[in-house]
Amino acid sequence: MKTVQAYRFALDLAPRQERAVLAHAGAARVAHNWALARVRAVLDQRAAERSYGMPEEHLTPAVGWTLPALRRAWNGVEDEVAPWWAQCSKEAFNTGLDDLARALKNWTDSRAGNRAGRPVGFPRFKSRRRSVPSVRFTTGAIRVEPDRKHVVLPRLGRLKLHESARKLARRLDNDTARIMSATVRRDGGRWHVAFTCEVERSARVASRPVSTVGVDVGIKRLAVLSTGELVPNPRHLGGALRRIRGIGRAVSRKAGPDRRAGVRPSKRWQRASVRLARHIADAGFAEIRRQLTYKTSWNGGRLITADRWYPSSKTCSGCGTVKTKLALSERQYQCEACGLALDRDLNAARNLAALAAQATTAGSGPVAARGADQKTCLRGQVAVKREPGTATAGKTGTVPPQGGTTNHALTKAH
Template sequence: MKLSYRPRSIERVFDEGWRVNTVLQAYRFALDPTCAQETALRSHCGGQRFAFNWGLAQVRANLDQREAERSYGVTGEQLTPSMSWSAYSLRKDWNRGKGEAAPWWGENSKEAYSSGLANLATALTNWSSSRAGNRRGSRVRFPRFKGKRAPLSCRFTTGAFGLVDTDRRHVKLPRIGIVRTHESTRKLARRIEAGTARIRSATVTFRSGRWFVSFSVDVERSDPATTLPESVVGVDLGVKSLAVLSTGEVVPNPKHLEHAQRELRRLGRQAARRQRPDRRTGQQPSKRWQQTQARIARLHAHVANARRDGLHKLSTRLVRSHTVVVVEDLNVAGMIHNRRLARRIAGVGMGEFRRQVEYKAAWSGQRVQVADRWYPSSRTCSVCGVVKAKLRLSERTFVCESCGMSIDRDLNAARNLAALVQASSPSCGATENEPDGNPCQSRTTWATGIATGRPAPHGAGQRRHREASTQDSFVHVS
């Protein structure tokens, strides 16, 4: 199973029509560890969590001390020196105090503790940037301590890790040894043998009752240059159907989560009848309760895998059949606040579809146009261009009062999206999928009216980004 990300800006085009891209790609494989290896994996994940909490405690103690001194009128150089939040400084502090804080630290690889401190440094940087207004999106909270119920994960960046050459069914991890994989690793092994891939790091996670290892790999992809004629397709994602294309094709929604609801409800009632853990009384869960929870986790994993497989097939087919794919910039996080449609919207995977289309199009040299979030694709007539003032969600047929056209609203929206390529301008909000630096960076101020695309009222000044982010509560479902 492969998960891929945005390619780097390294591209070479040969005369034969082949293009070589160096991309950062992740290969994930399921593991079948022994009982001793599973204990070691849990110990490493626990070591990462312990290092994260230890570093967070040091940072909070330093901040509280400085705040207390300020309350007594202490200022300037008399204050306690501030603590550096970089991963390098946190690792130095950990190495000085690990003998007293964790006498058992030698049982695990040093990478377990380094990855926990690196995660803490990233969390603190995100909080500081968000507090200063230099980070896009909702405001980031101060990091919190991780409990034993937190997801298990551990990352290795140095040491002896990678694939085993004897057969393609084992991987090697530091201090854990050679672990058998549930599936073959031949896809990654062939690239490494050919010299077109280099493993950078390995991340071990525990999800849905199974251990996984994800290798972050630098891959040189040699994809043929596109020979397709100019073809544009607009994709309108929805709930009733998974997608409606501007060509008239309707991709049905498989509704994997809806079909699993009956079994999920039955397992939920079964778990409610059994002894569950109670933190107040210290009650331990029964074996049958744990077995039921494992079945629920496996069912959710099955639904997620089926959804991801369908999105991969659709996105691959669109990129291979068309040179330009037009999608909408949907506010999925705001859409799921609608309690009537939240489960169905989450079951579609709109954000995952856009992610897959973008990196697959970059691989093959195709283009992805992203329509502005506030572009009225459903309310605009695809023939005459007249925009209706209001279109209720229950109105599934778009009827234009100007030209009299009657068409399905989703097909009308898809055709409007496809028309953005021919008439792309700042007014319609079509943007190309070109890397624009760090996506988390933005202006510290937000001009009035930019978010909605409407002109600002006379005399209106600039607002802070966090004040304008309250406009993101708009919900739009096609």
């Protein structure tokens, strides 16, 4: 089984190397802005001509904005627009053109209704101060050195890693991975390199009995497993916002830039401002589901997701009775029919584990995903309408395939 996987490592760049990377990122920004200005000028001209009543056949010819079309246009003007282009790798300019081609395609697909999700706006110009420096390499010398502490990239040469790349190097040495691209990017004051690789994974065979695990995700606790294990919510966002408020007060006491007087910011102001970047990887339900999806597929498992209407919290995991109302403030589930009393999240997790097991034994396959237009059913039966004493189901459950050993998960956030 082949899959695409990314390996990301921090870099320790020398000042000369950092200047070279910034030059490549600037070249990508120049190519992006030039191509965007060209496309925008033609679109504005055609719109103005239409407003004058000019027929379509007499309008200014449209320009193509696919990556090959943008490349051909750039190659014809690179000596005029960027006379220093030979100092940077061609991959730098290709990075900016490729980003614009993707952005324009997303914009057109969104307008035509061919793209799901929120509407996508027209691409914007990239600012030297606000845009994140980034450059991507897809051809040339891209490799990990034998010492596993250095990588080699086109035109940038040998770069030192802050950590060992042994995990990626082992796969490359065993011919189970192939590097497709390498992206150098600055995040929060530190440079990183991310390798996009095509990885060959062998199918894992289960050596232990098939098991099912229910996972209920929530606010108070990040996840509650049907086995009783509790995963606390780290609340990264709240802690980061408290640190940001303190850093903001510290920045206000330091000498910042003054463009009118030509005063450059102090070194302490620059260091404090770098920590103000609000790039916070907060724990979220979508991230948990994303990781469960690919990890279960890598390990031979199967992910089953309950739909939004499934009442995992309201259903008793002991007898199957469904409550009509359950306030969010009620953290303990109390069944009036059988007297069961336990944590509401643990009750939901057990219900999800039972739903996953029932879906597998019934042979009905995965249940409807979150957001489906119909309720979760198993062989024509709604999961919540079962006889007392039978297996119950919940918001998240995991079920491995027949003969497999890895667990599957069924999840639902509430």
